[in-house]
Amino acid sequence: MINKKKKEMQPLNTSSLSDIVFMLLFFFMITTTIRETTKKVEFKIPEASESAKLERKDLASHIYVGTPIRSEQGKYGTDARIQLNDSFKSVTDIRDFVAAERESLPEGDRGLMTISIKADQNVRMGIITDIKQELRRCSALKIMYSARKAAPASE
Amino acid sequence: MARPINAVNTGSTADIAFIVLVFFLISSNMDSSGGLQRRLPPMPDENQKVIDQKVNKRNVLVVRINESDRLYAGGEIMDISMLKDKAKEFLTNPNNDPTLPEKEDKQIEGFGMCPVSKGVISLQNTRGTSYDAYIKVQNELVRAVNEVRDQFAMENFGKSYILLDETKQEIVRKAVPQNISEAEPKDTGKK
Numbered sequence: 001m002i003n004k005k006k007k008e009m010q011p012l013n014t015s016s017l018s019d020i021v022f023m024l025l026f027f028f029m030i031t032t033t034i035r036e037t038t039k040k041v042e043f044k045i046p047e048a049s050e051s052a053k054l055e056r057k058d059l060a061s062h063i064y065v066g067t068p069i070r071s072e073q074g075k076y077g078t079d080a081r082i083q084l085n086d087s088f089k090s091v092t093d094i095r096d097f098v099a100a101e102r103e104s105l106p107e108g109d110r111g112l113m114t115i116s117i118k119a120d121q122n123v124r125m126g127i128i129t130d131i132k133q134e135l136r137r138c139s140a141l142k143i144m145y146s147a148r149k150a151a152p153a154s155e
Numbered sequence: 156m157a158r159p160i161n162a163v164n165t166g167s168t169a170d171i172a173f174i175v176l177v178f179f180l181i182s183s184n185m186d187s188s189g190g191l192q193r194r195l196p197p198m199p200d201e202n203q204k205v206i207d208q209k210v211n212k213r214n215v216l217v218v219r220i221n222e223s224d225r226l227y228a229g230g231e232i233m234d235i236s237m238l239k240d241k242a243k244e245f246l247t248n249p250n251n252d253p254t255l256p257e258k259e260d261k262q263i264e265g266f267g268m269c270p271v272s273k274g275v276i277s278l279q280n281t282r283g284t285s286y287d288a289y290i291k292v293q294n295e296l297v298r299a300v301n302e303v304r305d306q307f308a309m310e311n312f313g314k315s316y317i318l319l320d321e322t323k324q325e326i327v328r329k330a331v332p333q334n335i336s337e338a339e340p341k342d343t344g345k346k
Contacts, residue, residue, distance in 0.1 A: 018168035025176045032183035046287045048294040050301060051189040060188060116188060119286050126282030128289070132337070136198040145290055146190040 033057065041066035041083045043120035047150035054144060059112050061101040062146075063094070065127060066120035080123040082131070091127075094134045102140075118146040191293055195337065214256040216245045216276045220292055222283030235291055242299035246272055246331070247306075266311075266326045275334040296335050304331045 043066030054060055064083040068076040072088075081088050084097045102110050115135060119128060135143060218238070219227040226233050228241055248255040256274030263269050276296055280289055301316070308316040308327050316327055 121287035
């Protein structure tokens with residue numbers, strides 16, 4: 001009598017759950033890149049409608065320019081600073097940075113190295129010009145101004 | 156004794172996969188690495204005497220952004236929305252105006268003779284210019300070049316530039332070069 005009223009609950013079949021999660025995992029592994037540096041500067045890169053994708057991500061080195069994050073402001077102030085790898089550097093350190101980055105690439109690809117400048121949209125051009133001049137001095141001529149893809153400005 | 160083989164308990168694979176997933180979510184970033192690509196001019200040799208390159212005045216369009224992000228193009232104050240059309244007119248010179256850049260017939264491999272504009276856009280800025288304004292202007296100039304390229308591709312190949320194959324894109328790039336020069340910084344404003 002009791003059996004008639006209360007049917008035994010079937011356990012939910014969860015065998016496909018792991019497949020779904022694995023698929024999600026692969027999606028994330030493909031679409032994202034591993035973070036290489038800890039961000040120490042705050043930056044919001046400007047928008048540009050003609051922004052083109054970088055063809056070879058592995059050949060790019062990044063220079064970050066922006067105001068130091070809050071926890072570092074006590075030490076470094078709020079003026080725009082340059083971050084190379086994991087620490088604050090000055091313009092003169094770019095030469096060593098470029099040399100090291102170039103050294104780390106395979107011989108054939110060194111000419112294709114791109115320096116991507118990730119700068120906050122509010123920084124002044126003075127610091128950018130200094131960086132550009134320094135890059136010219138160490139003949140790293142391929143550069144990219146990092147920018148977000150945006151809809152073209154209205155006519 | 157033949158015992159039925161128990162199925163391997165796979166209940167925990169989902170948990171393990173979740174842990175790995177969370178790890179990837181934390182340690183990765185999704186920012187797309189796109190931007191405006193540029194080639195800087197090489198540093199002039201210090202020993203070499205600077206030869207003043209005589210460039211015909213009509214072949215240069217000076218675009219200047221001052222400290223307060225105001226834009227001057229070809230000597231007049233201009234709003235950023237006008238810059239693209241100005242640059243396009245400068246690059247194409249549709250009516251062969253003598254004040255706009257001259258064209259030179261060049262032999263392009265795989266295409267033949269083609270008039271190529273000698274125009275150079277010279278972009279100047281001061282130390283006080285904001286990066287945002289600078290990128291906006293760069294973007295407008297790139298947009299002008301891209302539109303001229305599209306136009307050229309449409310006229311000659313019947314397709315827009317992006318849809319062409321690699322060799323045809325090369326031809327279009329040669330016919331419509333992207334001559335944007337980032338001038339030597341002028342020592343204006345304090346360091």
